[in-house]
Amino acid sequence: MNWEIFADPLFRVPFVAGLLIAGVLPVLGALLMLRDEWLAALGLAHLAAAGALLGLAVGVPAVLGASLGALGGGAVKSIGGARGNTAYGFMILIGWSALLLAAANTSAGDALGQAVMDGQIYFAGWTELAAAVVLTGLTVPALHWLMPRLLRARFFPRHAAANRLPAWRWHLGFDLLTAFGVAAGTATLGLLGTFALILVPAWAAFRVASDWAWTLRLAGLIGVAVYLSAFLLALGLDQPFGPLLAAVCLGLGGLVAGLGSPRSLR
Amino acid sequence: MPVVGPVSCRIQAGEVVGLWGANGSGKSTLLNAIADAARIFSGRIERAPGLTLNYQEQRPVRLPAMPLTGRDLLRCAGVATERRPPGSLGVHLGRRLDRLSGGQYQLLCVWAALAGTADLVLLDEPTNNLDPEHERLLAAVLSEPRADRDERRAVLLVSHERAFLEDTCTRVLEVASDHPAGRARSPRRRCA
Numbered sequence: 001m002n003w004e005i006f007a008d009p010l011f012r013v014p015f016v017a018g019l020l021i022a023g024v025l026p027v028l029g030a031l032l033m034l035r036d037e038w039l040a041a042l043g044l045a046h047l048a049a050a051g052a053l054l055g056l057a058v059g060v061p062a063v064l065g066a067s068l069g070a071l072g073g074g075a076v077k078s079i080g081g082a083r084g085n086t087a088y089g090f091m092i093l094i095g096w097s098a099l100l101l102a103a104a105n106t107s108a109g110d111a112l113g114q115a116v117m118d119g120q121i122y123f124a125g126w127t128e129l130a131a132a133v134v135l136t137g138l139t140v141p142a143l144h145w146l147m148p149r150l151l152r153a154r155f156f157p158r159h160a161a162a163n164r165l166p167a168w169r170w171h172l173g174f175d176l177l178t179a180f181g182v183a184a185g186t187a188t189l190g191l192l193g194t195f196a197l198i199l200v201p202a203w204a205a206f207r208v209a210s211d212w213a214w215t216l217r218l219a220g221l222i223g224v225a226v227y228l229s230a231f232l233l234a235l236g237l238d239q240p241f242g243p244l245l246a247a248v249c250l251g252l253g254g255l256v257a258g259l260g261s262p263r264s265l266r
Numbered sequence: 267m268p269v270v271g272p273v274s275c276r277i278q279a280g281e282v283v284g285l286w287g288a289n290g291s292g293k294s295t296l297l298n299a300i301a302d303a304a305r306i307f308s309g310r311i312e313r314a315p316g317l318t319l320n321y322q323e324q325r326p327v328r329l330p331a332m333p334l335t336g337r338d339l340l341r342c343a344g345v346a347t348e349r350r351p352p353g354s355l356g357v358h359l360g361r362r363l364d365r366l367s368g369g370q371y372q373l374l375c376v377w378a379a380l381a382g383t384a385d386l387v388l389l390d391e392p393t394n395n396l397d398p399e400h401e402r403l404l405a406a407v408l409s410e411p412r413a414d415r416d417e418r419r420a421v422l423l424v425s426h427e428r429a430f431l432e433d434t435c436t437r438v439l440e441v442a443s444d445h446p447a448g449r450a451r452s453p454r455r456r457c458a
Contacts, residue, residue, distance in 0.1 A: 034329070151334075151342035156379075158321040162301035162388070206331045210362065215333040 046095025074179030208260025
């Protein structure tokens with residue numbers, strides 16, 4: 001393993017960008033799982049990837065294109081009240097189709113499409129870092145405000161309508177936050193790496209955490225640990241980052257889910 | 267054909283009003299109408315200005331995995347942390363919701379609705395899944411004062427268990443389905 005490569009300043013920006021995103025996505029994933037919407041993340045990731053490529057075709061940075069693609073999908077989903085696997089299945093198909101068509105019909109699109117699918121984090125630059133910082137800065141206050149409302153809406157679904165509260169605001173807010181997170185993740189970590197970070201840490205935390213605060217903390221910690229391990233292994237062993245991230249995610253997530261129990265974490 | 271009606275009723279603060287009737291007589295539909303969850307084709311429902319509601323449905327939301335404790339649930343229902351739940355329910359507050367029995371979870375959800383600061387609490391079949399001990403706890407909770415002031419909140423309670431309603435409610439209304447249009451009557455006290 002070539003350890004000197006870690007000292008290269010070229011890797012610092014992508015490393016920090018990915019680290020921030022890896023801490024945020026699992027927390028969003030926990031809420032998505034509670035809302036039974038984890039498949040939406042895969043749909044949004046496909047739309048983000050297609051948006052990134054279509055954006056590049058017209059000279060827009062990948063992060064911006066990805067954000068527009070995912071935010072558009074998130075807004076349509078929220079405003080149209082589209083929920084459930086059917087809606088998310090359509091998002092995946094639309095995104096996948098647009099992604100591969102854009103890749104086939106734009107200059108350098110094929111290589112970039114492959115990079116988005118593979119998750120070549122080392123191409124991430126200052127734009128991706130800025131997106132990661134904005135995402136982190138948005139997520140902390142947004143979830144502080146949204147979390148109690150989203151939990152109440154989940155467990156007491158009639159409450160908002162009964163009190164004539166504008167529930168659409170917080171559902172839309174969360175959908176847009178998720179869409180932006182997925183977009184930043186897809187542009188930085190790749191499509192399936194992003195999906196893995198949303199799904200697996202939350203899945204493991206749901207199995208073992210003793211309460212909701214622990215669920216969020218544990219999901220975030222698993223995400224960061226997975227990311228650090230994958231970054232080191234991919235760089236040191238010269239392996240593609242995205243598949244390695246997904247593999248480490250599955251391994252560590254499975255380990256935590258298998259070892260833990262609610263009683264042991266109290 | 268109307269699902270339920272005609273109904274004319276006024277609910278005052280501190281009242282526990284029971285709504286009784288056979289399956290399919292429209293009891294839950296009436297609750298949904300009050301909670302803005304069902305379309306009203308004629309008539310009107312007037313709310314006191316600033317009225318707040320808690321509505322506990324017949325079947326509480328129960329997910330396959332719920333990594334929240336009873337305490338988490340009460341927090342998200344807006345119940346003050348110093349409120350102590352009745353009887354043995356307090357013992358289970360630190361447990362995950364998906365580790366509670368159906369009856370424990372049902373009573374916890376009902377108590378979350380009652381222990382909050384809502385002016386009017388709508389309860390749809392709150393005795394579902396409850397054993398006799400938990401039913402007694404529920405009856406005791408129904409007569410507790412509300413959390414934030416001395417004034418008691420109002421409760422509108424749907425149940426098919428007539429004896430429970432007679433024991434716990436200040437008034438019981440009967441929703442009858444034996445008439446084409448259905449009707450509501452009050453066996454214990456006529457409602458205006």
